[in-house]
Each structure stands twice: as structure tokens, then as C-alpha cells.
Amino acid sequence: MVNPLSLFLRPKVTEDFAFRDEELEALGAEIKKTIPKVFGKSLAIRELDSGSDNSTEIEISNLGTPYYDVERFGVSFVASPRHADVLLVTGAVTLNMAEAVKKTYDAMPSPKFVVAVGDDACDGGIYKGSYAVLGGVDKILPVDMKIPGNPPSPKEILKGLLLLMKQASK
Amino acid sequence: MDMKKNKDTMDLLSEISGMAGEEPELLSARTDEAYVRLSEAGFERAALALAEKKFSLIGLFCAEAFEKESGFTLFYAFKKAGRAHVLVLVREAGRAAGREGKAAHGAVSSVAEIFPSASWFEREVRDGFGLEFSGAFDTRRLFLHECYPEGFHPLQKTFKNGPISLRKPEAGKNPEEYRFRETKGEGVYQVAVGPVHAGIIEPGHFRFNVIGEPIFSLEIRLFYKHRGIEKLAEGKSPLECVPLAEAVSGDESAANAVGFCTAVERASGIAVPERAECLRAVLLELERVYSLLGDLAGMAVDVGFSLVASPFFILREEVFRQNEKLTGSRFLRGIMVPGGLKKDISGPALEELPPFLAKFSRTFESAFERAMSSSSLIDRFATTGVVKKELVAPLNLTGPLAKASGCPADTRLDRPYGAYRRLSPEPSVKKGGDVLSRFEVKADEIRASVKLIKRLLEEMPSGPVFAENGPAAGEEARSDVRPGYSGPSGYSIALVESPRGQNLHWVYLKNGRIDRYKVRTASFCNWQAIEHAVLGNIVPDFPVINKSLNMSYAGTDL
Numbered sequence: 210m211v212n213p214l215s216l217f218l219r220p221k222v223t224e225d226f227a228f229r230d231e232e233l234e235a236l237g238a239e240i241k242k243t244i245p246k247v248f249g250k251s252l253a254i255r256e257l258d259s260g261s262d263n264s265t266e267i268e269i270s271n272l273g274t275p276y277y278d279v280e281r282f283g284v285s286f287v288a289s290p291r292h293a294d295v296l297l298v299t300g301a302v303t304l305n306m307a308e309a310v311k312k313t314y315d316a317m318p319s320p321k322f323v324v325a326v327g328d329d330a331c332d333g334g335i336y337k338g339s340y341a342v343l344g345g346v347d348k349i350l351p352v353d354m355k356i357p358g359n360p361p362s363p364k365e366i367l368k369g370l371l372l373l374m375k376q377a378s379k
Numbered sequence: 380m381d382m383k384k385n386k387d388t389m390d391l392l393s394e395i396s397g398m399a400g401e402e403p404e405l406l407s408a409r410t411d412e413a414y415v416r417l418s419e420a421g422f423e424r425a426a427l428a429l430a431e432k433k434f435s436l437i438g439l440f441c442a443e444a445f446e447k448e449s450g451f452t453l454f455y456a457f458k459k460a461g462r463a464h465v466l467v468l469v470r471e472a473g474r475a476a477g478r479e480g481k482a483a484h485g486a487v488s489s490v491a492e493i494f495p496s497a498s499w500f501e502r503e504v505r506d507g508f509g510l511e512f513s514g515a516f517d518t519r520r521l522f523l524h525e526c527y528p529e530g531f532h533p534l535q536k537t538f539k540n541g542p543i544s545l546r547k548p549e550a551g552k553n554p555e556e557y558r559f560r561e562t563k564g565e566g567v568y569q570v571a572v573g574p575v576h577a578g579i580i581e582p583g584h585f586r587f588n589v590i591g592e593p594i595f596s597l598e599i600r601l602f603y604k605h606r607g608i609e610k611l612a613e614g615k616s617p618l619e620c621v622p623l624a625e626a627v628s629g630d631e632s633a634a635n636a637v638g639f640c641t642a643v644e645r646a647s648g649i650a651v652p653e654r655a656e657c658l659r660a661v662l663l664e665l666e667r668v669y670s671l672l673g674d675l676a677g678m679a680v681d682v683g684f685s686l687v688a689s690p691f692f693i694l695r696e697e698v699f700r701q702n703e704k705l706t707g708s709r710f711l712r713g714i715m716v717p718g719g720l721k722k723d724i725s726g727p728a729l730e731e732l733p734p735f736l737a738k739f740s741r742t743f744e745s746a747f748e749r750a751m752s753s754s755s756l757i758d759r760f761a762t763t764g765v766v767k768k769e770l771v772a773p774l775n776l777t778g779p780l781a782k783a784s785g786c787p788a789d790t791r792l793d794r795p796y797g798a799y800r801r802l803s804p805e806p807s808v809k810k811g812g813d814v815l816s817r818f819e820v821k822a823d824e825i826r827a828s829v830k831l832i833k834r835l836l837e838e839m840p841s842g843p844v845f846a847e848n849g850p851a852a853g854e855e856a857r858s859d860v861r862p863g864y865s866g867p868s869g870y871s872i873a874l875v876e877s878p879r880g881q882n883l884h885w886v887y888l889k890n891g892r893i894d895r896y897k898v899r900t901a902s903f904c905n906w907q908a909i910e911h912a913v914l915g916n917i918v919p920d921f922p923v924i925n926k927s928l929n930m931s932y933a934g935t936d937l
Contacts, residue, residue, distance in 0.1 A: 309582065
């Protein structure tokens with residue numbers, strides 16, 4: 210048994226994985242600096258899966274894990290579209306999800322931004338020509354930014370968000 | 380297909396003839412795969428006898444214009460845990476019902492009351508091909524939701540893939556409204572959740588019936604992510620089709636790519652070199668490790684214990700980075716091809732693995748120990764979300780889910796493929812069937828995978844990584860995607876053990892092109908378990924139960 214007190218006496222990260230990533234730190238610092246130009250003090254994101262293969266979800270949720278921990282840059286993921294500034298949509302929009310995608314977008318307060326994440330969300334990707342999808346997210350929502358990739362890495366997603374804010378602050 | 384009537388096949392045939400009370404017609408056979416046709420009466424007798432002998436219906440799929448037949452052919456794939464053989468009963472279903480939906484002509488009898496796993500299979504076939512199953516207790520549409528028009532069946536050959544005109548909802552009436560099970564009684568109310576959930580997860584709908592906190596029934600509705608993968612595969616060359624197999628479920632990319640490639644290799648008689656098989660196994664095990672780490676972390680998150688979740692998340696990210704160094708893709712994509720690997724993996728990336736794994740194991744064990752010494756975590760996990768062992772064979776539950784319910788079956792051990800013929804993982808099993816047992820089994824699987832990777836690396840053979848007679852060798856790699864490309868014909872089933880359990884891939888090649896690709900992931904069957912696992916549990920425990928089972932929505936919806 211571990212003595213419960215030892216949890217408080219020891220540093221919380223107990224292992225020696227060195228995971229300081231200078232590129233990420235620089236990117237995060239810039240995001241933190243740019244957010245107030247567009248969104249006040251923080252950026253609230255709602256993620257919406259419109260028919261992805263789930264790899265993009267994994268990379269987006271990775272942003273919240275200790276390696277990336279983007280909350281320290283002022284970026285948070287919210288549970289309701291009503292609390293969101295940005296909608297991250299993953300996957301070609303399937304016919305079965307089209308209505309839910311529309312309703313989620315409509316529930317967001319304005320001003321709002323839509324970001325398509327991953328090749329399939331950008332233009333339909335490998336599902337182009339399938340009866341079951343509408344195509345890219347821009348077939349159903351106004352898309353402000355596209356982040357391609359199969360799937361894009363967490364850092365690529367952050368770079369895309371930074372680009373979106375720079376574009377919006379102009 | 381060559382007819383190798385070995386002893387196992389002969390034994391199986393005599394077993395079937397005993398069950399059916401007639402002499403079966405053997406259509407084709409391999410050492411571990413036999414296609415058999417029976418009369419309708421013989422089929423029904425055999426189905427009953429197979430269920431009695433604890434065979435599972437692991438797949439039921441349809442193909443149009445199969446071999447010399449003109450209509451629809453149904454394939455019922457049966458397998459018994461612990462045995463390698465897959466027995467496929469082939470049944471001719473004639474033509475589909477007309478657009479009016481009249482079932483009288485061409486209807487075949489349902490087996491859903493004998494094999495509960497058949498219910499979704501039959502609904503899937505009905506949506507795809509328009510076949511009716513007489514006596515089926517559930518005839519609602521499955522992957523075609525309300526927006527799809529009546530009489531639309533995308534997998535019929537007469538339908539050419541492309542945009543379709545959607546059904547216009549008529550004012551005031553909705554004849555095809557999806558009916559959920561209804562419950563009545565004092566204090567009963569419904570909780571509807573989804574398709575869009577609060578977290579960063581995939582869409583699906585859950586309809587709970589509760590009395591106070593306890594759940595007394597749950598009905599799931601999925602297929603929101605139906606993307607039409609099987610139709611997209613038609614007419615493609617095997618090489619073009621690999622990215623589709625990888626897109627079945629992102630966190631099973633390697634398993635599904637290997638499953639698809641293995642089916643193609645079996646159907647067209649390609650022998651994969653040993654080095655490619657070993658490297659494939661290394662990648663498959665890395666995928667298992669990162670996938671199951673995500674499960675362990677997620678389970679800890681769902682009981683609010685981020686101190687344990689964090690090290691598991693850190694380790695998962697470390698594995699993703701190793702994946703990228705090895706293959707150029709964090710999700711191990713773009714490396715598998717029918718015949719072997721696209722390129723050899725060698726040098727520093729491979730040499731880095733053993734020291735990485737040593738460090739990995741130290742952190743992993745300390746995180747696991749911390750989890751297991753927390754009484755509040757054990758309190759939430761133990762006795763929560765029990766899946767009974769009796770459900771495993773009838774529903775064809777596989778993977779860590781089945782192992783945590785006392786059934787140690789594993790495709791790598793039962794029906795070894797590739798490098799698993801020489802090296803096998805240590806089996807793991809627990810009896811509790813609850814969230815805690817699944818947590819422990821998944822940790823054991825990670826340990827077994829790490830050991831297996833080390834052994835694979837120690838015994839890594841040298842040599843080529845691409846089959847001499849592979850479909851994409853050298854110059855042919857380019858001609859493969861040309862319109863005039865032609866190659867062998869044949870069909871075969873491949874079973875692979877993905878992180879979630881047994882995935883089935885069936886490929887039917889006509890002149891080197893995919894005529895039909897059927898993929899059935901472990902999730903498709905395992906989803907059925909959740910309606911049982913939640914019974915009597917409280918709604919706030921649903922997230923952790925769901926995470927402990929962790930089925931793929933994408934891999935089910937296709």
C-alpha cells in the first residue's frame with residue numbers, strides 16, 4: 210500500500226520523462242498573447258465529430274493531456290456549444306449527422322468560428338463520392354479555417370488555431 | 380480456391396453432416412476456413428446444433444453475383460472459441476424484395492432467436508441489400524437513418540455510388556420514425572443522451588430508462604458516422620483500398636490494415652516474408668499498447684482520478700512518438716500493403732525501442748500500483764458494470780471485454796497469423812466481469828505486448844519486406860492503380876486481434892479488383908454487451924462503464 214500522505218510529499222510528476230518541447234512552448238506563448246486580441250481572456254472550444262475515424266478526436270483530446278496541457282495557454286474545451294467561441298469539426302459530414310451538426314452550430318452564440326480539422330473535414334477526403342457523406346464541413350457550415358492532416362498532430366491543430374486568431378484579429 | 384481437404388476439414392464436414400442430417404456440399408476449403416452449402420432444412424438444423432455446441436456466429440454478410448450465382452448469397456461465419464477453424468455456411472437468398480418492400484419472395488428465415496449476434500447482422504444486410512428475414516423480431520433500419528429514402532439499398536450492384544436525393548419529411552407525419560423500446564410504470568422516466576456528447580468523443584445515442592438513479596434498461600442507437608466504407612471499396616485495387624481499411628477506426632489502423640492485407644494475401648496466394656510479418660507484429664502490439672493506455676487513462680478520468688490518468692496519458696504520447704519515428708505516422712498509417720510493408724523499418728528507430736520499453740515499464744508499473752492502492756478507485760471499479768460470462772458466446776464478445784469475463788480466447792492464440800505463428804502473447808484472464816477486471820486485463824495485455832515486442836525485436840529475421848509475388852511489386856506498384864489492372868480472383872476471411880478484440884475481414888476479389896469487402900470489427904459485436912452491463916447500475920457510473928468497454932463508434936458505423 211502507498212501511504213496516502215506520500216502523495217502530497219512527493220512531486221506529482223514522479224517519472225523522468227523529459228517532455229519540455231521548445232516549439233510547443235513558443236507556440237503556446239504566442240497563442241496566449243493572441244487570444245485577447247479576438248476573444249477577451251480565453252478561448253472556449255467545442256469539439257464536434259461529424260463522421261471522423263476517431264483518430265482526430267484522439268489528437269484533439271491529446272491537447273488536454275500533460276504533454277500539451279493547453280489550458281495553461283488559455284484554451285479550454287467546453288461541454289456545450291452554448292459556451293463555445295470555436296467549433297472544431299472532425300470528419301466528412303455524414304448524412305446521419307448532418308442535422309445534429311446544424312443544431313450544434315445554431316446553439317452557439319455569435320460571433321462564432323468554425324474550424325475543419327483533418328483531411329476528411331476539409332474536403333471529404335477519402336469519402337469523396339460516397340452516398341453517405343455530404344463532403345467537407347463547408348458543405349453545411351461556413352468554415353473559417355481548415356487544418357488538413359490524416360490526422361493533424363496536436364501541434365498542427367494549435368498552429369491552425371493561432372492562424373485563425375491572427376486572421377480574425379486583422 | 381484450392382481444395383486442401385486436410386484432416387481438420389474432413390472432421391468438420393462429418394460434424395456438419397451429423398448436425399444437418401444430410402451430406403453437405405463443400406464449395407471450397409483452406410486449412411482453417413471452409414465454405415459449405417446445405418439445403419434450407421439442413422441449414423436450420425445445423426444452426427440449432429451449432430448454437431448448442433457453443434459456436435458463435437462471428438459474421439453474417441451478403442454478396443451479390445457471387446461466383447456463378449446471379450442473386451444474393453449469404454455467408455454465415457461460425458467459430459468456436461479455442462478452435463482455429465471458421466465454418467462458413469453459404470445460403471442463396473435469391474432476389475431482393477421490390478421497392479414496395481414486399482418480403483414474400485426471396486425472404487430467408489431469421490436466426491436471431493438462435494444467435495442473438497445475428498440481429499444487428501440481419502438488419503445490416505437488410506439495409507445494404509434489401510433482403511428480408513422472415514421471423515426477425517427487430518426489423519428497424521440500422522445504418523440508414525430517417526434521412527435515407529425508402530427502398531434505397533446502397534450495396535446492391537445496380538446502385539452506382541454517388542450523391543442521393545434525401546427524403547423530404549412530409550408535413551405532420553413521419554412514417555419511418557425510429558421507435559425505441561417503450562416502458563411504462565410509476566416513477567419510470569427516460570433519459571436521452573446524444574448523439575452529440577459533452578466530451579471529445581464520437582457520436583451515438585443512448586436511451587436510458589431509469590427509476591430514480593438505477594438503470595433498468597438501456598437502448599443504444601448508433602451508425603451516426605456511417606460513411607459508406609464498404610461501397611467505396613468496390614471496384615478498387617487492393618492497394619487503393621488500404622487507406623479505407625485504415626479509416627475504419629483510427630485507433631485500430633494497423634490492425635485493420637493487416638486484416639485487410641491478410642485477407643487479400645490469402646485470397647490471392649501471396650506469401651509474406653518473415654521480416655515483414657515480424658515488423659507488422661511489432662506495430663500491431665504498439666497499437667495495442669497505446670490504445671489500451673488510452674482506455675486506462677480514460678477510466679481513471681471518469682472517476683475523477685487524474686493523478687493516475689496523467690502518467691498513462693504521458694506514456695501514450697511517448698508511444699505515439701515512437702510510432703512516428705518508426706513509420707512516419709503517429710497512427711501507424713501508410714506502411715502496410717498487400718504483400719508486406721511499403722518500406723523496411725531499420726536503424727535507430729528500431730534500436731531505440733528496447734531501452735524505451737524498459738523505461739516505459741517502470742513508469743507504467745508505478746502508475747498502475749498507484750491506481751490499485753487507491754480505495755476510492757477500487758470502490759468505483761469493483762462490481763460496477765458486470766458482463767456475465769454467459770453472454771460471451773451468444774453475442775460473440777471478444778478481446779479484453781471477454782477476457783475480463785472469464786473467457787481467455789484471443790485470435791493470436793486460437794488462430795495465429797503472421798509472426799504470431801512463431802511467438803504468442805501470454806494469455807490473460809479475470810473472472811469478475813466488472814470494470815475492475817477490465818482495468819486489470821487491459822494492464823496485463825499491455826505488459827504482454829511489451830514482452831512480445833521485446834522478443835520480436837530479439838528474433839527479428841533479416842531479408843526482404845515485400846512478397847516476390849505481391850500485387851504491387853516494383854513496376855506493378857504503378858500499374859496496380861491503372862484502369863486496366865487485372866489480377867487474381869478469390870475470396871477469404873482473415874481474423875485479427877485488434878486492441879478491442881476479434882476483427883473480421885472478408886475480401887472477394889474479381890480479376891484483382893475488390894468486388895466486395897466486408898469488415899466487422901470487435902466493436903460491432905461488443906456494443907451489445909453494454910445494454911446488459913449497465914443494468915442495475917446508476918446513471919453516474921455509465922461513463923466509466925462505457926469507457927471500460929471502450930467500443931469504437933467509427934469501427935461499428937463504417
